[in-house]
């Protein structure tokens with residue numbers, strides 16, 4: 001029945017509120033009942049005292065019997081109160097009068113036992129609910145107090161009023177209380193409905209949107225109206241949907257880029273082989289075309305290796321193999337391997353190692369990959385006869401490596417994009433040597449995986465500086 005969060009919230013809160021309201025209603029009714037009985041008793045006692053005063057005048061003969069009757073009727077008219085005035089005559093005899101509304105005269109009633117009035121004769125007030133020893137047919141609220149004449153107790157005065165009359169007032173009040181309870185319940189149900197909707201709506205929307213996302217529709221978002229936890233969750237959900245959308249579009253561009261990068265060398269290799277098979281080329285040109293085809297296959301090989309590297313690093317499948325090694329030595333070896341290219345462009349290499357030996361803790365193969373990529377870029381993009389400065393230094397537990405060239409530089413609006421996969425500013429700028437645009441994205445992943453940082457600083461027309469940090473071996 002209560003399967004949805006909405007109905008569960010509604011039901012739980014409503015039951016709690018209803019229980020609270022009913023308990024409050026019951027307590028209030030009980031308290032009211034006590035209060036009303038108490039005030040009625042006080043009222044009756046006050047009237048009884050009043051009657052006592054009149055009776056003492058009557059006792060002295062100053063007022064007539066009719067006057068007494070009038071007074072008593074005045075008291076009893078409204079609330080059906082019966083008045084008993086009981087006088088002690090001699091030791092045991094009791095003279096009793098009863099004034100009841102509508103009765104023509106005071107009359108004698110059945111004698112009391114001593115027990116019933118003994119308390120009053122001792123000077124006490126009594127309050128009591130009952131039929132007063134079956135003398136009444138309905139329950140009565142009875143108060144009694146001593147009849148005092150000239151400061152002496154001469155008997156008792158009893159006032160009896162039907163409980164029914166009090167109940168009538170009470171029922172009216174109970175009606176008001178339960179009307180208020182009903183009104184509160186209805187009002188809280190409306191508030192609850194609104195509040196439960198507010199909590200559950202973003203959740204059901206999230207449910208709907210996540211189903212849409214699972215189907216491949218990344219454009220649906222949740223409308224966030226409140227700033228509480230569900231609102232925040234909805235915001236995070238929207239952010240997640242946004243990043244999923246980005247990942248999806250990155251995946252699409254990635255696939256498009258890869259296919260494009262694979263297709264162009266394959267098309268040219270195919271063209272050359274076809275040409276050779278069809279004898280389209282002169283025999284002396286065949287070797288030239290074959291070596292171009294070989295170059296293309298090498299490029300393909302490099303591209304595929306780089307892609308594999310990147311996916312391996314990104315998936316975190318291969319853990320870093322951290323050892324301590326000497327970074328300057330690695331840089332020297334990599335430079336020697338690139339001597340041919342450096343000499344071909346008549347470049348000057350300036351080495352500036354602050355310490356002769358700089359030990360670092362890192363994965364040596366991965367860091368070699370970083371240096372190779374940065375060095376290759378510096379060589380590839382440097383101007384003819386330009387200078388390449390390589391510097392290492394140590395500061396606060398870090399070893400920094402800087403590779404600086406005098407190439408064309410990178411425009412500031414492009415700086416952020418150079419780390420993206422396949423991003424190349426201008427495919428023609430590297431003069432002959434075609435890259436894939438994967439080098440720097442691999443560099444960045446490797447450095448990040450080491451928990452280190454890489455910075456780039458470039459001035460168009462002057463050159464580019466790459467600096468990265470490594471953990472020094474202490």
Ligand SMILES: Nc1ncnc2c1ncn2[C@@H]1O[C@H](COP(=O)(O)OP(=O)(O)OP(=O)(O)O)[C@@H](O)[C@H]1O
Pocket residue numbers: 373377378381405407408409410418423424425426434435436437438439440441464
């Ligand atoms: N030292 C540099 N000077 C000027 N531009 C640079 C430099 N290094 C990188 N770039 C720019 O950033 C782009 C991305 O560099 P990245 O190393 O990722 O790719 P690539 O060198 O073109 O190809 P790959 O490294 O995969 O062979 C380059 O195409 C180039 O436009």
Ligand SMILES: [Mg+2]
Pocket residue numbers: 373376377435438439440
């Ligand atoms: Mg590169």
